Amino acid sequence: MSPNVKKSSGALEEFDESKLRRSLKLAGAIPSEVNKIIVQIRPLIHEEISTKKIFNHAFRLLRKYSQESARNYSLKKAIFELGPSGFLFEKYVSEVFKAKGFKVKVGVIKRGCCVRHEVDIIATRPDRTIYIECKFHNHPNRKNDVKTALYINSRFLDLKNNPANKFDEFFLVSNTLFSKDAVKYAECVGVKLLGINSSFGDDIQTIVNQYHLHPITSLQSLKKKYTRALLAREIVLAKSLLKNKKTLIELGLDELEIKQIFSEIRNVRRSYE
Numbered sequence: 001m002s003p004n005v006k007k008s009s010g011a012l013e014e015f016d017e018s019k020l021r022r023s024l025k026l027a028g029a030i031p032s033e034v035n036k037i038i039v040q041i042r043p044l045i046h047e048e049i050s051t052k053k054i055f056n057h058a059f060r061l062l063r064k065y066s067q068e069s070a071r072n073y074s075l076k077k078a079i080f081e082l083g084p085s086g087f088l089f090e091k092y093v094s095e096v097f098k099a100k101g102f103k104v105k106v107g108v109i110k111r112g113c114c115v116r117h118e119v120d121i122i123a124t125r126p127d128r129t130i131y132i133e134c135k136f137h138n139h140p141n142r143k144n145d146v147k148t149a150l151y152i153n154s155r156f157l158d159l160k161n162n163p164a165n166k167f168d169e170f171f172l173v174s175n176t177l178f179s180k181d182a183v184k185y186a187e188c189v190g191v192k193l194l195g196i197n198s199s200f201g202d203d204i205q206t207i208v209n210q211y212h213l214h215p216i217t218s219l220q221s222l223k224k225k226y227t228r229a230l231l232a233r234e235i236v237l238a239k240s241l242l243k244n245k246k247t248l249i250e251l252g253l254d255e256l257e258i259k260q261i262f263s264e265i266r267n268v269r270r271s272y273e
Contacts, residue, residue: 003047005054007141015045020058026205027073033065071218071268075205076196078218079175081227082236086136090120092215092236093134093173096204097123099211102130110165112158119159128168131159135174144174144195146181153189173204214238214268221260226251238265 004012017038024034041057055077063070082088094104102123110119110131121132133152135144149172156170172186173194186193196204208214216222216230216238229251235244242265248258 003045003049005045006048006050012048017042020054023073024058024062024069027062028069029062029066029073033062033069036065037061067267071214072205072209074218075208075214076175078215079196079204080138081217082175082215082231083136084138086134088231088234088236089136089175090134091234092213093132094121094123095213095237096173096207096211097121097130097132099207099213101125110159111162112155112165113161114158117155117159122167129166130169130171131156131165131167132171132173135172135176137174137176139176141176143177143179144172144182145179146185148172149178149182149185149189149191153185153191156189156191212239212268216241219261219264221257221264223257226253238268241265 002015002017005015006012020041021034021038024037025031029037037058040061041054044057045054059070059074062073079089079092082092090106094106097104102125104124105122106120108119108122110117119131120134123130123132133155135148137144152170152172159165159167159170169192170190171192171194175196178186178193178195183193185191194204215236216227219227219238222230226248230241230247233247235241235247241248242262245258248261253261
């Protein structure tokens with residue numbers, strides 16, 4: 001019987017090696033790398049070790065084999081660090097849709113058939129218009145269950161039933177996973193889902209790699225105090241720092257620190273080109 005590990009919520013659950021294998025594989029690690037990492041982590045697993053410590057061990061080992069896979073593995077954590085409120089997550093999701101050719105508006109009030117609703121993001125392109133609801137959770141293990149999908153669909157229907165609202169799709173985007181029932185229900189009623197490491201359709205990780213949308217929270221060379229200061233200025237994308245050297249200087253970074261940050265950002269871009 002495997003030891004119990006402590007989740008971020010404080011709850012205990014039996015260590016499941018297959019989950020760790022799956023997360024490493026989803027990050028892009030090849031089978032031989034996964035096996036080597038698992039062999040090194042097994043002796044470290046003890047009763048009530050935190051899942052955070054397991055993640056940190058796996059991340060350090062994975063980084064030795066592939067910086068690209070390590071960034072993918074830590075993406076969920078990096079997006080989680082855009083919290084604790086959902087505002088910066090909405091800004092980040094806006095950048096995702098802008099990269100796909102949409103013009104975006106954030107926090108738009110729209111009247112439904114029955115009541116008024118605040119639509120988190122409206123994304124428009126000549127071929128379609130999308131209404132987007134963002135769901136940011138402060139606990140990384142909290143899934144979006146079917147009740148969330150039901151609630152989102154009720155808003156979708158009220159907005160759709162007002163002929164003044166012209167849109168083609170309704171999206172639910174989250175920084176955590178969706179339950180199987182939530183996925184099944186959303187597919188049935190036509191609500192599009194976008195999440196981390198999805199096993200269906202698009203997922204944020206694929207889009208991030210395709211369009212180089214790594215958040216600044218993923219940068220290893222950027223100190224936490226500077227990350228917080230940049231987020232306070234609503235700067236969420238790592239690549240946007242390449243055009244914000246003046247801001248970095250204003251925050252007190254020296255030339256060597258800036259050079260290291262820019263080098264990391266450019267290396268990230270080259271690894272996907």
